Amino acid sequence: MAGVEEFLWPVRVYYEDTDGGGVVYHANYLKFMERARTEWLRSLGFEQTELRTRDGILFVVHDMQIQFRKPARFNDELVVKSRLLKVGRSLLQFEQVILHGDVCMTEAVVDVVCIDAERFRPVSMPAAIKQAISSSLPKIQPIT
Amino acid sequence: MAGVEEFLWPVRVYYEDTDGGGVVYHANYLKFMERARTEWLRSLGFEQTELRTRDGILFVVHDMQIQFRKPARFNDELVVKSRLLKVGRSLLQFEQVILHGDVCMTEAVVDVVCIDAERFRPVSMPAAIKQAISSSLPKIQPIT
Amino acid sequence: MAGVEEFLWPVRVYYEDTDGGGVVYHANYLKFMERARTEWLRSLGFEQTELRTRDGILFVVHDMQIQFRKPARFNDELVVKSRLLKVGRSLLQFEQVILHGDVCMTEAVVDVVCIDAERFRPVSMPAAIKQAISSSLPKIQPIT
Amino acid sequence: MAGVEEFLWPVRVYYEDTDGGGVVYHANYLKFMERARTEWLRSLGFEQTELRTRDGILFVVHDMQIQFRKPARFNDELVVKSRLLKVGRSLLQFEQVILHGDVCMTEAVVDVVCIDAERFRPVSMPAAIKQAISSSLPKIQPIT
Numbered sequence: 352m353a354g355v356e357e358f359l360w361p362v363r364v365y366y367e368d369t370d371g372g373g374v375v376y377h378a379n380y381l382k383f384m385e386r387a388r389t390e391w392l393r394s395l396g397f398e399q400t401e402l403r404t405r406d407g408i409l410f411v412v413h414d415m416q417i418q419f420r421k422p423a424r425f426n427d428e429l430v431v432k433s434r435l436l437k438v439g440r441s442l443l444q445f446e447q448v449i450l451h452g453d454v455c456m457t458e459a460v461v462d463v464v465c466i467d468a469e470r471f472r473p474v475s476m477p478a479a480i481k482q483a484i485s486s487s488l489p490k491i492q493p494i495t
Numbered sequence: 496m497a498g499v500e501e502f503l504w505p506v507r508v509y510y511e512d513t514d515g516g517g518v519v520y521h522a523n524y525l526k527f528m529e530r531a532r533t534e535w536l537r538s539l540g541f542e543q544t545e546l547r548t549r550d551g552i553l554f555v556v557h558d559m560q561i562q563f564r565k566p567a568r569f570n571d572e573l574v575v576k577s578r579l580l581k582v583g584r585s586l587l588q589f590e591q592v593i594l595h596g597d598v599c600m601t602e603a604v605v606d607v608v609c610i611d612a613e614r615f616r617p618v619s620m621p622a623a624i625k626q627a628i629s630s631s632l633p634k635i636q637p638i639t
Numbered sequence: 640m641a642g643v644e645e646f647l648w649p650v651r652v653y654y655e656d657t658d659g660g661g662v663v664y665h666a667n668y669l670k671f672m673e674r675a676r677t678e679w680l681r682s683l684g685f686e687q688t689e690l691r692t693r694d695g696i697l698f699v700v701h702d703m704q705i706q707f708r709k710p711a712r713f714n715d716e717l718v719v720k721s722r723l724l725k726v727g728r729s730l731l732q733f734e735q736v737i738l739h740g741d742v743c744m745t746e747a748v749v750d751v752v753c754i755d756a757e758r759f760r761p762v763s764m765p766a767a768i769k770q771a772i773s774s775s776l777p778k779i780q781p782i783t
Numbered sequence: 784m785a786g787v788e789e790f791l792w793p794v795r796v797y798y799e800d801t802d803g804g805g806v807v808y809h810a811n812y813l814k815f816m817e818r819a820r821t822e823w824l825r826s827l828g829f830e831q832t833e834l835r836t837r838d839g840i841l842f843v844v845h846d847m848q849i850q851f852r853k854p855a856r857f858n859d860e861l862v863v864k865s866r867l868l869k870v871g872r873s874l875l876q877f878e879q880v881i882l883h884g885d886v887c888m889t890e891a892v893v894d895v896v897c898i899d900a901e902r903f904r905p906v907s908m909p910a911a912i913k914q915a916i917s918s919s920l921p922k923i924q925p926i927t
Binding site: 510515520569 | 804
């Protein structure tokens with residue numbers, strides 16, 4: 352956590368991530384972003400395995416606007432910088448930027464929705480998660 | 496090709512495409528969409544291997560707005576329906592919808608840019624491609 | 640089905656399958672082989688979705704010996720040639736060869752085991768599957 | 784490095800690694816093993832980007848015997864334990880075990896070959912790599 356508002360997660364580019372163009376395959380940036388969101392949630396004290404078995408919920412990506420600005424390459428050490436833009440009843444909206452040094456390689460706005468793990472329908476996210484978010488991110492106003 | 500404006504490409508969901516949530520992993524829809532764009536280009540008579548070695552160009556995704564509406568599952572037979580929205584000097588803008596029967600699972604607007612394969616900078620796409628597009632899609636007005 | 644003993648399944652190489660070395664990423668050949676086994680089972684009349692929900696079983700890879708002989712490349716049209724070597728109580732042993740034209744790119748011996756979907760333990764495969772295999776492959780002697 | 788002979792590399796299981804069976808998709812263990820070999824080489828002071836551009840070589844998997852013993856799951860923290868078995872002119876043979884705590888989930892013997900990056904033919908690996916290996920692994924006798 353670089354500050355109260357940003358969460359940083361490092362990603363090394365391996366061969367598995369690249370394609371025949373010699374650069375990171377575009378869909379794989381979405382994996383990097385998801386790793387960072389998983390680790391952000393873990394940093395707040397929440398394991399998705401427990402959220403699923405105990406609370407019956409999943410967090411899933413519902414909507415994404417993504418710009419692929421520069422190509423990252425094999426062996427690059429990237430950093431995913433994540434920041435919450437909005438918190439709703441079942442919504443977490445993130446801005447996520449993938450950096451190589453100071454250079455932005457890819458950036459996205461990602462809407463993640465809390466759903467019922469059986470019926471795949473939006474549900475309110477657990478109060479404990481909202482509280483943890485409020486504590487860690489004082490400037491984000493939950494929209495309740 | 497369902498008509499002059501639409502290109503259909505079938506995709507079967509295998510285990511490799513799913514995740515522990517029991518559904519298609521979100522980043523993998525981007526792979527399905529890229530397969531469809533590759534096959535669309537092939538249907539017009541263009542192989543990307545030749546475009547690269549002979550013309551020194553690549554087509555890469557630059558921008559994407561994507562909505563994940565419903566979860567596709569293991570074994571589903573999907574269809575990717577692709578339609579050109581815009582043609583620019585170096586830009587192809589597609590609308591791509593992934594259908595399961597009549598139901599839209601995922602939809603996206605995808606900006607693909609023609610770049611120099613060495614320098615990774617936008618270049619004009621070959622005239623032959625524009626011509627082939629114009630012939631196959633009479634209602635799309637190239638923006639030249 | 641090329642004959643009673645061989646099952647052929649075509650695979651086109653897309654960008655998603657390649658890596659920065661310019662060739663198919665080695666782990667992705669395993670995906671191609673699994674697609675072929677899935678389609679072989681389907682060709683016998685069995686859908687793994689039903690096998691799981693109705694019969695409570697999964698087929699999983701237990702053991703694999705694989706040689707990566709030649710590199711397949713973007714855009715190649717490959718064929719996966721699959722042949723059953725052994726059928727046991729819960730075991731299906733396959734020989735799978737990935738061909739580009741007449742050239743063998745990758746070959747493997749793959750042990751697939753029928754397991755209980757909940758407990759992940761080997762169980763006898765359904766009699767109907769063994770029968771279907773016997774009918775389609777008269778020269779394979781089930782080891783019962 | 785746990786000792787002179789073993790190299791340990793941690794891997795967290797994310798959604799991208801799992802499949803609809805609820806466990807790690809079998810081909811993805813090969814990715815974990817490759818990450819570990821890449822980091823082992825880096826720990827000896829070699830970057831594959833340099834090996835390629837400066838020395839014109841790649842290390843590729845040629846042969847693999849792999850047993851999938853137990854299913855790893857979403858969120859598991861795994862460790863890849865790698866040990867050199869043989870060093871030849873162009874060959875590195877590894878034993879790689881993927882552990883969850885003390886439990887072996889997957890194990891493999893992997894033959895990696897040093898090849899010319901253009902012609903994809905085996906070549907002698909750089910003397911500096913052999914030296915670094917000899918220094919770090921005194922008990923491995925290079926087969927020269």
